[in-house]
Amino acid sequence: MTVVSDEAKAYKNDVRWIAKAAGVTRPLAGRVAIAYTLYPQRPQDWQKRMRQDPLGWDDTVQCIDLDNAQKVLFDALKGVVIEDDRWVRSIRAERAEPDGDARLVVTITPLIAANPQPSLLEPA
Template sequence: MIRLTLPYPVSANVYWRSFVPRGASRAVTTLSAEAKAYRAEVQRIAMTAGVRPIDGRLHMHIELYPQRPQDWARRAARAPMTWDDDVRCIDLSNARKVLEDALQGIAYGNDSRIWGESGERMEPDG
């Protein structure tokens, strides 16, 4: 089992960059600068942890911790059970795709090896 604590993922909306090269008639899609920086950081963390690519079927579980807002104490006092429902957070499917792409070639050869997935949005991190 591989267990990593990774930085909050960039949004899939900024992960890819599409443009039409000069003189071309079709758009080209590449990784954005933010995506390249995120992948490099994920790779650094995984390599430091001694991660080697898994060969075979795997299951990916994600625990997504949004950033705790500055007014979290006031929100929690007002609604203790639901204070974090409207905390700004990317959705799990968005985070999953970014993480799968960032870990490809590091924790596994190809994300087609992922046979099971699970995830949950956690209480915002302090």
């Protein structure tokens, strides 16, 4: 049994409003590709961290793991922007360097069903 937290319910509601503002009137049908970039909140001491470790300072910033973010994101998108996550055929995920406010930037692209491989159409 899955219990959805109040925070998850609020996030899904936020996703609905954002999708509506972006002009989404119904979920995309069929195959989709999803790309998302997770931007952690930039901490107040980011400059100090950057001076101490210019190349890896952002690794010390607290942030949800990409795979956990993906689960929450897909649950929020289901039935709102995409029919179901079973239609996701391509996923690209990235954690970016914190540059200000925490956010998730998502791009969803409908995929046109390509012609099947010719060898699959030949009799066995």
